Amino acid sequence: MANLSETAKWEDGIFQIETTTPALGGADGPVNTAPRQLANRTQYLKQQTDKLNSAVTAAAGSAGSIDARFKAVExxxxxxxxxxxxxxxxxxxxxxxxxxxxxxxxxxxxxxxxxxxxxxxxxxxxxxxxxxxxxxxxxxxxxxx
Missing domain, CATH: 2.60.120 (Jelly Rolls)
Structure with a gap:
């Protein structure tokens, strides 16, 4: 069983399977389009979250948390x-x-x-x-x- 290939990008819409959509699998099959789009969004959001976490950690510095840092310089x-x-x-x-x-x-x-x-x-x-x-x-x- 293979995994879908994921690309970290924001998908503007998610493909809806219709009653007339052929039930074809595989990497480019219509059945896998929506899951792939959701996986792409997930990767994109994961990258954004990782960047934010890194920024928060850097801003907290040696204080350990943003709240502790603010209290130290307040x-x-x-x-x-x-x-x-x-x-x-x-x-x-x-x-x-x-x-x-x-x-x-x-x-x-x-x-x-x-x-x-x-x-x-x-x-x-x-x-x-x-x-x-x-x-x-x-x-x-x-x-x-």
Whole structure:
């Protein structure tokens, strides 16, 4: 018993055996046309699946899975409100545990021109915001790491 020869290609349609179709077998026989077309589609889809699996494996890298890779490179963010405390500084606590993060701060109301230069001093579990203009008022922060 021989196997059908398969070609990895997408078949646009599948041959339908009619009541008038001769029941002839063999490599090019009408009885084997539809199974061969389905086998071709199967080979084509297998090639596509193998390519996708290879791409996913490469993208996962040493993390083992795409999900683990995303979690490894994912940036986390925290945001909230604080009160500027002028040149004395306003300390905002957090639980990051290291200093490899960025802090973005902005006043959340008009400063009346009193904000001046802003400096952020990062620590492991807090950051302090200083401003040279002496502004004491509402602010908003965002931490990304």
């Amino acid at each position: 940036k986390t963010s925290a945001m909230g409100d604080f009160t500027y405390n002028g040149m004395t500084g306003a300390t905002v606590p957090h639980s990051i545990g290291h200093t490899n993060y960025s802090v973005y701060v902005t006043p959340s109301k008009t400063t009346g021109g009193d904000l001046g230069d802003v400096y952020v001093d990062r620590a492991k579990n807090s950051f302090t915001v200083y401003n040279s203009g002496g502004y004491t008022g509402a602010g908003r922060y965002q931490i990304t790491h």
